Amino acid sequence: MSSGKSNRLSEQGVPxxxxxxxxxxxxxxxxxxxxxxxxxLEWNLTYINKKAEEVIRSPKExxxxxxxxxxxxxxxxxxxxxxxxxxKETRKSCVFEAFYEPFNSWIEVRIYPKPDGFLVYYLDITxxxxxxxxxxxxxxxxxxxxxxxxxxxxxxxxLKTLIKNTAWNYGQIWRSKDNTVYINEEDPYVYGSDxxxxxxxxxxxxxxxxxxxxxxxxxxxxxxxxxPDLAADTELKRKDAALAAGFRSWMGIPILSxxxxxxxxxxSERVLNPEEAYLDLLGVVSxxxxxxxxxxxxxxxxxxxxxxxxxxxxxxxxxxxIRRTNSAFQRILGYERKHIKNRNLLEFLHPEDxxxxxxxxxxxxxxxxxxxxxxxxGKIRYMSWNTIRLPDSExxxxxxxxxxxxxxxxxxxxxxxxxEAVGQLAGGMAHDFNNLLNIxxxxxxxxxxxxxxxxxxxxxxxxxxDAIRRGxxxxxxxxxxxxxxxxxxxxxxxxxxxxxxxxILTRIRNDIVNIEFCFEEFPMICSFEKNGLENALLNLCLNxxxxxxxGGRILVSTGFSPAGKEHRSMIPGFVDMEDACxxxxxxxxxxxxxxxxxxxxxxxxxxxxxxxxxxxxMPMVYGFVKQSNGMVHVHSEIGKGTCVEIFLPLxxxxxxxxxxxxxxxxxxxxxxxxQTYLVALLKKxxxxxxxxxxxxxxxxxxxxxxxxxxxxxxxxxxxxNSDWEQFxxxxxxxxxxxxxxxxxxxxxxxxxxxxxxxxxxxxxxT
Numbered sequence: 134m135s136s137g138k139s140n141r142l143s144e145q146g147v148p149x150x151x152x153x154x155x156x157x158x159x160x161x162x163x164x165x166x167x168x169x170x171x172x173x174l175e176w177n178l179t180y181i182n183k184k185a186e187e188v189i190r191s192p193k194e195x196x197x198x199x200x201x202x203x204x205x206x207x208x209x210x211x212x213x214x215x216x217x218x219x220x221k222e223t224r225k226s227c228v229f230e231a232f233y234e235p236f237n238s239w240i241e242v243r244i245y246p247k248p249d250g251f252l253v254y255y256l257d258i259t260x261x262x263x264x265x266x267x268x269x270x271x272x273x274x275x276x277x278x279x280x281x282x283x284x285x286x287x288x289x290x291x292l293k294t295l296i297k298n299t300a301w302n303y304g305q306i307w308r309s310k311d312n313t314v315y316i317n318e319e320d321p322y323v324y325g326s327d328x329x330x331x332x333x334x335x336x337x338x339x340x341x342x343x344x345x346x347x348x349x350x351x352x353x354x355x356x357x358x359x360x361p362d363l364a365a366d367t368e369l370k371r372k373d374a375a376l377a378a379g380f381r382s383w384m385g386i387p388i389l390s391x392x393x394x395x396x397x398x399x400x401s402e403r404v405l406n407p408e409e410a411y412l413d414l415l416g417v418v419s420x421x422x423x424x425x426x427x428x429x430x431x432x433x434x435x436x437x438x439x440x441x442x443x444x445x446x447x448x449x450x451x452x453x454x455i456r457r458t459n460s461a462f463q464r465i466l467g468y469e470r471k472h473i474k475n476r477n478l479l480e481f482l483h484p485e486d487x488x489x490x491x492x493x494x495x496x497x498x499x500x501x502x503x504x505x506x507x508x509x510x511g512k513i514r515y516m517s518w519n520t521i522r523l524p525d526s527e528x529x530x531x532x533x534x535x536x537x538x539x540x541x542x543x544x545x546x547x548x549x550x551x552x553e554a555v556g557q558l559a560g561g562m563a564h565d566f567n568n569l570l571n572i573x574x575x576x577x578x579x580x581x582x583x584x585x586x587x588x589x590x591x592x593x594x595x596x597x598x599d600a601i602r603r604g605x606x607x608x609x610x611x612x613x614x615x616x617x618x619x620x621x622x623x624x625x626x627x628x629x630x631x632x633x634x635x636x637i638l639t640r641i642r643n644d645i646v647n648i649e650f651c652f653e654e655f656p657m658i659c660s661f662e663k664n665g666l667e668n669a670l671l672n673l674c675l676n677x678x679x680x681x682x683x684g685g686r687i688l689v690s691t692g693f694s695p696a697g698k699e700h701r702s703m704i705p706g707f708v709d710m711e712d713a714c715x716x717x718x719x720x721x722x723x724x725x726x727x728x729x730x731x732x733x734x735x736x737x738x739x740x741x742x743x744x745x746x747x748x749x750x751m752p753m754v755y756g757f758v759k760q761s762n763g764m765v766h767v768h769s770e771i772g773k774g775t776c777v778e779i780f781l782p783l784x785x786x787x788x789x790x791x792x793x794x795x796x797x798x799x800x801x802x803x804x805x806x807x808q809t810y811l812v813a814l815l816k817k818x819x820x821x822x823x824x825x826x827x828x829x830x831x832x833x834x835x836x837x838x839x840x841x842x843x844x845x846x847x848x849x850x851x852x853x854n855s856d857w858e859q860f861x862x863x864x865x866x867x868x869x870x871x872x873x874x875x876x877x878x879x880x881x882x883x884x885x886x887x888x889x890x891x892x893x894x895x896x897x898x899t
Contacts, residue, residue: 515539734751
């Protein structure tokens with residue numbers, strides 16, 4: 134666990150008066166946009182408001198009655214535990230900030246004692262803390278260093294900034310001479326204990342060759358070197374001395390400038406992960422520091438700021454010839470600087486936007502304008518520009534912001550509006566066309582009665598009647614797409630309806646395409662039109678078959694999707710739906726790219742050859758789902774297949790009554806979507822869940838809890854890590870596998886294949 138280094142009070146301070154909360158105010162707290170919990174004098178949770186559920190990332194039902202000091206192993210040894218105990222002993226209000234590793238978040242906590250317990254306020258300050266750290270280090274590099282009188286004072290400021298704002302708690306500077314590195318006794322360092330001071334004294338008497346070991350790697354590559362756990366390292370020569378001084382993590386940051394080599398050495402008393410170590414940030418630090426060290430002038434500061442900008446910053450002359458540009462030009466458009474130098478900006482533009490851009494730049498207008506650029510890989514990026522001409526100069530400075538994603542979002546919104554408009558238009562036209570068809574068909578029926586004695590003419594009538602019926606069927610599809618309500622909705626068990634229709638679906642099989650079914654056993658009653666669901670499934674299965682010209686499998690399944698924001702947040706617009714039934718159709722076909730997915734439900738859009746598709750199959754599916762107040766989600770990858778999921782809201786809560794078992798289950802799964810869904814189902818079955826994302830955290834839980842009832846582990850994690858062999862001693866290990874996985878595990882091991890149902894899950898745990 135990680136915690137903050139300081140227990141400083143917030144700038145607002147702690148109020149002198151402790152707020153009193155009674156039961157009548159619980160309803161008010163539920164509507165406050167801040168997170169609150171209430172605990173008794175022993176820190177047993179008695180109340181949690183809705184916002185606190187989001188911050189703690191667990192529903193209140195699973196937390197009420199638990200003890201913050203004993204029932205949450207991830208708090209052991211953290212600042213949270215220390216402050217909770219302190220508040221219990223002193224009965225005084227306090228405010229502290231701490232880093233919570235499981236959520237990778239900084240939390241500000243305010244504890245207010247009450248006569249009968251404690252009121253605790255939580256605030257997620259992660260973004261603020263990250264900005265504070267980045268700003269502090271950036272200020273040190275781009276301001277303090279440049280204003281320092283000597284290089285030594287510049288290093289001193291950097292060390293103090295890093296130690297103050299990160300998890301590193303010791304730092305010193307190494308310099309090079311004659312291919313060796315050493316510490317000058319006058320060079321700055323930062324320490325926090327007598328053991329660390331002893332480590333400093335031992336370091337001063339050491340000389341190391343820059344041509345071997347870690348120093349060789351960092352001096353040649355210019356990249357920082359990070360050792361997360363010194364106890365497991367074999368390369369650092371001063372490893373034993375560092376461990377004796379109480380250090381566990383080590384980092385060397387090279388500073389290369391004009392042939393000179395410096396190294397900022399950082400150590401921590403904790404084992405740090407890459408994010409805690411700020412690898413990305415310190416990697417940038419090493420590069421920018423070298424630039425500032427080499428020149429330390431205001432011009433270099435401005436260059437560093439320009440280079441860090443996410444927007445394109447460039448200068449051109451009145452003829453649009455590029456003089457300078459920042460690295461964002463390459464990040465956004467893909468062109469390397471050596472290919473940009475002495476070239477005209479207009480060469481990178483979409484041909485239709487050349488004249489507009491030339492006019493805006495040459496005129497020096499400050500008015501914002503937009504244009505399109507062609508990237509190195511041939512894609513189109515939309516840019517928004519602001520320009521300014523310097524007085525008495527031919528130089529024009531331009532700042533461009535990439536607005537492609539904004540454009541795409543707006544286009545998606547317009548596409549949705551267009552689909553709605555097309556649906557309304559199709560409905561109106563279909564209604565009028567239906568009236569015309571009825572008139573034509575009625576007249577043909579009259580002709581049929583009068584032409585009984587003329588077989589040749591009667592054949593013409595029969596042919597026309599058949600064409601009218603086909604037109605009416607096509608018209609019916611248009612009406613189905615445009616309607617907001619289902620024609621004949623009824624209450625039915627989804628699994629039973631699909632099971633009865635399975636005989637029809639199996640007829641799409643051939644020699645190379647097979648279809649499989651997996652149905653939930655307990656009733657899932659929804660309100661929908663049976664024929665609409667059958668037509669939707671038939672369309673989806675036919676599409677899946679056509680997408681597998683080389684053969685493969687189709688899986689049609691049903692399952693239970695419990696309500697909850699955690700596992701539904703990945704699907705736009707689906708967060709607020711209550712308990713639902715999932716109907717999924719998966720295949721192993723060719724998949725679809727983003728362009729096809731965007732137009733998938735557009736009427737008359739089809740990727741099939743002429744004459745083999747009307748483009749109304751997927752709009753019919755969309756129309757059926759909307760008529761049934763449901764949601765549809767499509768996931769597809771080129772070469773990996775497609776999965777279409779239809780969510781229909783349950784008409785009533787399914788009759789699922791399980792005892793509150795309270796056994797503990799470990800869930801080891803990397804996919805956030807898969808893990809949150811599995812956790813939701815297991816909680817429905819009454820289990821306490823420990824969700825983890827890697828093997829290291831799984832080991833920690835197993836070491837602290839010997840009575841784990843079951844372990845769910847994702848196949849991909851186990852197949853890529855030999856450490857899982859220790860789980861074989863656990864007869865409750867259950868492997869989560871894909872439905873079409875070809876990996877074979879030993880027969881004694883249990884395998885739960887996706888998509889799994891609640892019924893399968895219950896049987897697997899009995």
